[in-house]
Amino acid sequence: MNRREFLYGTTALTLPVIAGCDNSDEPVASIDTNYPVSPFGAKSTAEEVTLGLDLTGKTAVVTGCNSGLGYETMRVLAMRGAHVIGTGRNIEKASKACSSVTGKTTPVALELSNFDSIIECADAIAKLSLPVDILVCNAGINTFSDLELVNGVERTFVVNHLGHFVLVNQLMPLIKESEESRVVHVSSKSAYVQAPSVGIDFDNLRGEGAFDYWEAYGRSKLANALFSLELSSRLEGSSISSNALHPGLVQTNIARNAPVVLRTAFDWFGGLISKTPEEGAATQVYVATNPNIKGVSGAFFEDCNAVNVSGDHHIFNKSMAERLWSVSEEMADGYLIGW
Numbered sequence: 008m009n010r011r012e013f014l015y016g017t018t019a020l021t022l023p024v025i026a027g028c029d030n031s032d033e034p035v036a037s038i039d040t041n042y043p044v045s046p047f048g049a050k051s052t053a054e055e056v057t058l059g060l061d062l063t064g065k066t067a068v069v070t071g072c073n074s075g076l077g078y079e080t081m082r083v084l085a086m087r088g089a090h091v092i093g094t095g096r097n098i099e100k101a102s103k104a105c106s107s108v109t110g111k112t113t114p115v116a117l118e119l120s121n122f123d124s125i126i127e128c129a130d131a132i133a134k135l136s137l138p139v140d141i142l143v144c145n146a147g148i149n150t151f152s153d154l155e156l157v158n159g160v161e162r163t164f165v166v167n168h169l170g171h172f173v174l175v176n177q178l179m180p181l182i183k184e185s186e187e188s189r190v191v192h193v194s195s196k197s198a199y200v201q202a203p204s205v206g207i208d209f210d211n212l213r214g215e216g217a218f219d220y221w222e223a224y225g226r227s228k229l230a231n232a233l234f235s236l237e238l239s240s241r242l243e244g245s246s247i248s249s250n251a252l253h254p255g256l257v258q259t260n261i262a263r264n265a266p267v268v269l270r271t272a273f274d275w276f277g278g279l280i281s282k283t284p285e286e287g288a289a290t291q292v293y294v295a296t297n298p299n300i301k302g303v304s305g306a307f308f309e310d311c312n313a314v315n316v317s318g319d320h321h322i323f324n325k326s327m328a329e330r331l332w333s334v335s336e337e338m339a340d341g342y343l344i345g346w
């Protein structure tokens with residue numbers, strides 16, 4: 008057990024920290040009234056935020072559909088009439104999840120740490136000859152382990168950010184075919200409470216410096232927010248929006264690799280302070296579907312509203328977002344298409 012696990016392991020703080028929701032002195036989010044304010048909040052569920060919506064004719068892609076927030080997102084989008092293409096790390100996981108929900112679903116395999124798998128996934132989706140109206144970049148990991156490199160790049164960064172960077176790029180022709188498409192990036196408040204103080208530490212993405220898995224998770228979630236920001240800027244004037252969000256602290260399988268003391272605490276007591284998956288999925292489903300925020304892009308949402316975040320952080324740092332885009336392009340060289 009390292010020092011941080013020890014400090015948190017015996018207190019209620021254990022639970023928020025698991026999913027990047029540390030309660031200590033940190034930046035604070037508040038509703039940004041420059042955007043349409045919704046009547047929904049922390050206790051709203053994905054079903055509630057879509058009540059009365061008919062998504063018939065829409066196609067949605069949801070990554071990580073077999074577990075937690077991805078499963079609930081797929082379930083509710085399909086329930087409201089969308090055709091949901093649900094991805095799992097292998098076809099068996101995706102098929103099992105897809106066949107367990109009511110509505111039209113198509114399972115596709117997607118292993119985000121393997122760029123060839125991402126190309127195969129995009130090819131399989133293209134074969135369906137459907138525009139992509141909603142893309143929820145949801146899949147993610149918190150490794151809770153020592154540094155691991157995937158093709159020379161830190162694993163959390165690859166799975167949570169770079170893999171989705173390649174996927175969005177590969178799907179862009181289908182996204183552009185939609186009349187109004189929404190790219191939704193499931194980030195976390197870890198982006199502003201757990202990332203390195205400098206933001207994306209570009210000189211440490213390949214394991215060059217010290218490694219801390221909490222920071223690595225925060226960095227990857229900051230990358231989600233910055234990717235969303237830069238994508239929104241590059242798509243300005245189009246009918247495609249890009250927004251990022253924090254779902255809240257949600258009792259899912261995200262802590263599956265946590266040390267036993269943290270995992271047990273999360274399993275036993277998480278329910279006292281965390282959202283259910285039904286509540287946790289509300290923000291991403293809201294951002295993906297709500298008509299009142301049509302055209303809103305480049306925002307960061309929490310509890311179903313766009314937020315401002317006080318204090319020192321980098322989630323709206325445009326120059327860092329631009330740099331992250333170029334570095335991501337270099338890292339994914341050979342796997343990207345022009346659009």
Ligand SMILES: NC(=O)c1ccc[n+]([C@@H]2O[C@H](COP(=O)([O-])OP(=O)(O)OC[C@H]3O[C@@H](n4cnc5c(N)ncnc54)[C@H](OP(=O)(O)O)[C@@H]3O)[C@@H](O)[C@H]2O)c1
Binds near residue numbers: 027071145253262
């Ligand atoms: N739960 C929270 O409190 C919380 C808070 C803030 C942000 N988030 C974010 O919410 C998103 C969903 O997480 P969750 O809480 O629902 O966790 P989860 O239950 O663990 O689900 C994660 C999903 O991502 C998939 N996945 C993991 N590694 C992958 C890879 N290499 N390639 C493709 N798919 C992969 C998982 O597949 P397998 O099941 O096959 O591993 C699973 O389907 C994540 O981006 C997470 O960072 C969660």
